[in-house]
Structure formats: structure tokens, C-alpha cells
Amino acid sequence: MVYYYSLLYLDLLCHVVDPVLQYDQSLVITKAVDNTNGHSRCRRNPLESLSFHQSFVVRKMCRCLLSKRWLVATVGRTYNVSHSHHRLQRFYSNRNVLKLYERQIIQNMFPDNSSNEIIDLLTKRNQCVYAGFDPTADSLHIGNLLVIINLLHWQRANHKVIALIGGATAQIGDPSGKSKDRDKQSSQMLSHNIKGITRSLQSIFDNHAKYFWKQKDPLPEPIIINNMDWYEGIGVIDFMNNIGRHFRMGTMLSRDSVKTRLFGSGMSFTEFTYQTFQAYDWLHLFKNYKCSFQIGGNDQMGNIMSGQELISRQANAQVYGLTVPLITTDSGDKYGKSAHNAVWLNSDRTSPFELYQFMIRTIDADVEKLLKMFTFLSLPEIAELMRRHQATPDKRIPHESLARQVTTLVHGEEGLQEALVATSALYDNSIETLSTLSVNDILKIFNGATVVELMLEPGLTVLKMAMNAKCFLTDRDAYRIISAGGFYINHQRITKIDEIVTLSIHILPNKISLVRVGKRNYWIVKWIM
Numbered sequence: 051m052v053y054y055y056s057l058l059y060l061d062l063l064c065h066v067v068d069p070v071l072q073y074d075q076s077l078v079i080t081k082a083v084d085n086t087n088g089h090s091r092c093r094r095n096p097l098e099s100l101s102f103h104q105s106f107v108v109r110k111m112c113r114c115l116l117s118k119r120w121l122v123a124t125v126g127r128t129y130n131v132s133h134s135h136h137r138l139q140r141f142y143s144n145r146n147v148l149k150l151y152e153r154q155i156i157q158n159m160f161p162d163n164s165s166n167e168i169i170d171l172l173t174k175r176n177q178c179v180y181a182g183f184d185p186t187a188d189s190l191h192i193g194n195l196l197v198i199i200n201l202l203h204w205q206r207a208n209h210k211v212i213a214l215i216g217g218a219t220a221q222i223g224d225p226s227g228k229s230k231d232r233d234k235q236s237s238q239m240l241s242h243n244i245k246g247i248t249r250s251l252q253s254i255f256d257n258h259a260k261y262f263w264k265q266k267d268p269l270p271e272p273i274i275i276n277n278m279d280w281y282e283g284i285g286v287i288d289f290m291n292n293i294g295r296h297f298r299m300g301t302m303l304s305r306d307s308v309k310t311r312l313f314g315s316g317m318s319f320t321e322f323t324y325q326t327f328q329a330y331d332w333l334h335l336f337k338n339y340k341c342s343f344q345i346g347g348n349d350q351m352g353n354i355m356s357g358q359e360l361i362s363r364q365a366n367a368q369v370y371g372l373t374v375p376l377i378t379t380d381s382g383d384k385y386g387k388s389a390h391n392a393v394w395l396n397s398d399r400t401s402p403f404e405l406y407q408f409m410i411r412t413i414d415a416d417v418e419k420l421l422k423m424f425t426f427l428s429l430p431e432i433a434e435l436m437r438r439h440q441a442t443p444d445k446r447i448p449h450e451s452l453a454r455q456v457t458t459l460v461h462g463e464e465g466l467q468e469a470l471v472a473t474s475a476l477y478d479n480s481i482e483t484l485s486t487l488s489v490n491d492i493l494k495i496f497n498g499a500t501v502v503e504l505m506l507e508p509g510l511t512v513l514k515m516a517m518n519a520k521c522f523l524t525d526r527d528a529y530r531i532i533s534a535g536g537f538y539i540n541h542q543r544i545t546k547i548d549e550i551v552t553l554s555i556h557i558l559p560n561k562i563s564l565v566r567v568g569k570r571n572y573w574i575v576k577w578i579m
């Protein structure tokens with residue numbers, strides 16, 4: 051089937067197809083679109099000369115053509131559109147990242163109602179976006195991960211992304227959401243934290259490219275940058291003279307982060323100035339990287355607005371802010387460093403196994419939302435997982451998918467394997483798995499277990515071992531519970547109190563015995579031999 055279009059329309063198509071074709075995986079287009087056979091392309095994007103309604107119609111037409119997998123090709127001075135089964139080679143996720151609203155990982159945008167302008171910018175050419183992370187701990191956490199995932203979606207859409215480490219701003223202290231001034235950090239602590247966060251960001255970017263980006267074309271290289279780089283070269287008088295002047299006291303005082311503190315525990319001048327530093331960061335990135343977008347948690351609205359105002363005054367330019375919703379506990383508290391409930395991304399603070407378990411324990415009511423937020427599965431794939439969940443809720447299919455994807459993103463394939471082995475050691479009662487684990491792994495998996503060291507004396511009975519490890523208060527309790535079947539060594543039920551503890555039977559190759567009383571009281575016995 052061949053359709054003929056007027057020259058005008060196809061000249062338009064040639065220009066709009068390029069951005070539009072990247073909307074959908076199933077789109078088909080070839081370079082033929084660019085080669086208008088003797089017809090030079092208009093220099094200007096023809097969409098610019100159209101009314102909003104006209105440009106909407108043209109875009110829609112292109113999308114419709116493309117979604118039907120038609121190939122737009124040129125034939126002499128006319129153009130035809132015919133069926134084709136070619137697959138698009140270069141595919142980016144939707145360049146219009148505002149589509150992330152569908153995944154519920156964008157909550158607000160500034161200026162309000164700027165979505166048309168934003169969509170135009172995003173689809174016209176590659177943009178640059180940044181998000182900042184203050185190194186107030188040596189690890190990022192699950193709340194920050196949502197901001198990082200948002201950056202990754204921008205990267206997938208071929209935009210340039212900058213992850214800023216606030217080496218300077220961490221020393222000022224962001225008052226957003228804090229009820230009192232932060233403590234001053236030592237410089238050793240700060241550089242330790244910067245290292246930890248940089249490593250974690252880099253490895254998430256790497257894991258994403260390695261495990262979640264299946265296209266041939268490489269992703270645009272992310273930039274990780276520390277704002278100390280530019281503050282070191284600016285004197286305080288320069289800063290006050292050239293930057294401070296653009297901030298109005300009334301506006302600064304009206305920020306929620308300031309207002310709530312002024313009527314609460316008060317705030318230092320240092321923290322009061324925080325917004326000017328975050329604003330200057332953006333100005334710096336705008337001037338040096340053409341960075342017109344900033345994203346952050348919803349608690350960052352005030353700081354983001356300060357940046358927009360500074361850039362509009364100093365550089366006479368419009369920039370855009372987007373916020374992600376804050377991830378909260380079941381009881382509504384924000385997950386974060388200061389709230390002391392963080393689920394960390396560094397494995398020495400929260401092991402891959404613990405992260406995996408945290409995700410797999412997601413309540414049914416939240417799992418679909420978290421799949422949209424924390425994975426790169428498409429919405430139809432998520433819908434399919436949810437459909438399977440309804441059919442077989444016991445299998446917890448979507449929960450497992452969520453846990454696998456997040457653990458892989460944060461800790462790579464190796465981390466996922468570690469989590470799966472630990473899960474099997476804990477829940478599948480597998481003695482083989484237990485035997486493959488190191489002492490440290492067992493300690494991590496059975497976090498909370500009592501660790502005891504015992505001497506393996508010849509003729510040691512199960513009863514004596516249990517009493518030495520203080521598994522029971524009295525011999526009578528031990529006798530009763532063991533004979534009733536409530537006592538296990540390395541997942542094997544032991545019912546005879548006078549059984550002799552033997553190397554090959556009760557002790558694992560790593561010289562450890564895992565003892566359990568009842569359902570979940572664990573002891574780890576380290577044998578001295």
C-alpha cells in the first residue's frame with residue numbers, strides 16, 4: 051500500500067520525524083527520510099512556523115505513520131509511505147522525559163505549566179540535566195536512588211546528565227526538611243564521604259549501562275562533578291558582590307526551608323545562605339554545560355527556584371526544575387540519612403542481600419508503583435507482571451522482579467548472585483548453599499544471630515553444645531524443645547540430646563555451625579579446633 055503526500059507535508063515530515071521517531075521502540079524509519087532526493091531540507095525546523103495546533107497535527111500524523119511501522123521514503127519529487135518490517139537501529143527511550151509522569155517519578159515542574167516549552171526543548175535537541183547529592187554520609191540511600199534513576203532515564207533519552215557531589219554545599223548544610231542546624235563535618239570525614247558517594251554513583255551508572263542498556267549505541271557519558279571545583283576559585287567578596295546581590299531577602303525568607311526553622315529552633319547564617327550556593331551551582335553548570343534542567347527530591351523546590359531566579363537575573367535565560375516524589379516508609383516518614391531509617395546503597399552498610407530482602411518485602415499495594423519507579427521495565431511489562439501476580443499471588447512474581455532489578459542496578463550481577471545465595475541459605479534451608487558461604491557472609495545473612503565460640507571437645511553432645519552456646523536457660527528446657535523437634539543444626543532437625551557433635555555432620559567446612567531454636571532464633575557457633 052502506498053500513500054502519496056504533498057511536498058509540503060513531506061518536507062515537514064523530514065524534519066519532525068527525526069525527534070518523533072525516537073518515541074517508540076517499534077518505530078521504523080530509515081535514513082531515506084533525510085535524503086529528500088534533490089529537495090534540500092528547510093534550514094529552519096518547519097514546526098517553528100506552525101501554530102501550536104498545526105504542529106500538534108503534524109506530530110500526531112508522524113507518530114501515527116511510524117507506529118504503524120511504515121517506512122517514509124522518497125521517490126523523485128514525490129514521497130511514498132509504505133509498509134516495512136525494518137527495525138529501527140538507534141533507539142532511545144522517549145526523549146520527552148516528561149513521560150516519566152506516567153511512571154510517577156516526576157511530581158512537580160517549575161515554572162508551572164511549562165510542559166509545552168519543556169517538551170519542545172527535549173524533542174528538538176539533546177538537553178543537559180543535573181541533580182546534586184551532598185556528601186553528608188559515605189553512602190547514598192534508596193531515596194537518592196529515585197533521583198539517580200530519573201537521571202538514568204534522561205541518559206537513556208540521549209540527554210547529557212550531571213551528578214553533582216556537593217563537596218562545598220555539604221559544608222554549608224542544606225536546611226531543607228531539617229529541624230535544626232547540622233553538625234560541622236571534619237575535612238577527613240568529608241573526603242571519606244565524597245569518595246564513598248562518587249564510587250556508588252559511578253558504579254550505578256556502570257551497572258545501568260552494562261545490564262540495562264541493550265542498544266548498540268553507547269549512552270552519553272555521565273559527568274560526575276564536585277562543586278568544590280568552582281568554589282575554590284571564588285573569593286567571598288566576589289561571591290557577595292556578583293552573586294549575592296541577585297538574591298532578595300523577602301524571597302529567601304519565604305522559602306519553606308527557612309520559614310519552618312525561623313519559627314522553630316532558628317538557623318545559622320551559614321545554613322540560611324545555602325540556597326544561594328545551590329543556585330550558583332546551577333548558574334555555573336548553565337554557563338559551562340548549557341544545563342537548563344535540574345531535578346531533585348520534592349524537598350528541593352525552594353533551592354531549585356532560587357537557581358531559576360538567579361539564572362533569569364544573571365543570564366536572562368529560562369531554566370526548568372523537576373522534582374521527584376519523596377520515598378517514605380509505610381508510616382509516611384521520608385527515607386533519608388537524617389531520619390536514621392536509610393536503606394543504603396553501599397554494601398558495607400546495607401548488604402545486597404538486605405537490599406534484595408527490603409525490595410522483596412514490598413507490600414502488595416506498593417509493588418506496581420515501585421516497579422514503575424525503580425525499574426526500566428516498560429509499562430506493558432509491568433502490567434503483565436501484575437496480571438501474573440493476580441493469578442498466582444503466592445509466587446510474588448513482581449516483588450522478585452523488583453528485587454532483582456534494583457539489586458542488579460545497585461550492586462551488579464555479582465551483588466544479585468550474592469543476594470540470591472544468601473536468600474537460599476536463609477529460606478531454602480539448603481545445607482549446600484550454607485557450606486559455600488564465608489563466615490562473614492553467614493554473619494551478614496543471619497544478622498542479629500548470637501555469635502559464640504566453642505571448643506570442639508571429644509564426645510561433646512548436642513545437649514552440652516546447646517547449653518554452652520546458651521541456647522536454653524535450663525537442661526529441662528533443652529530436653530523438652532530438642533525432643534519436640536524445635537532444634538536445628540545447619541537446617542537439619544536434631545531430636546536426640548545425646549548425639550555426638552561430629553565434624554562431617556554438624557560442622558560446615560568453614561568451621562561454623564548454624565543453630566536454630568524454633569522458627570527464627572539463630573546462633574552462629576564458631577568452632578575452635
Ligand SMILES: Nc1ncnc2c1ncn2[C@@H]1O[C@H](COP(=O)(O)OP(=O)(O)OP(=O)(O)O)[C@@H](O)[C@H]1O
Nearest residue numbers: 183184186193194346347375376377385386387388
Ligand atoms: N526519600 C527520598 N525520596 C526521594 N528523594 C530523596 C529522598 N531523600 C533524599 N532525596 C533526594 O536526593 C537528593 C540528594 O539528597 P541528600 O544527599 O541531601 O539526601 P538526604 O537523605 O535528603 O540527606 P539529609 O537527610 O542529610 O538531608 C535530593 O534531591 C533529595 O531531595
Ligand SMILES: N[C@@H](Cc1ccc(O)cc1)C(=O)O
Nearest residue numbers: 182183184216219224328331
Ligand atoms: N541540596 C541538595 C543537594 C544539592 C547540592 C548542590 C546542588 O547544586 C544541588 C543539590 C540536598 O541536600 O539534597
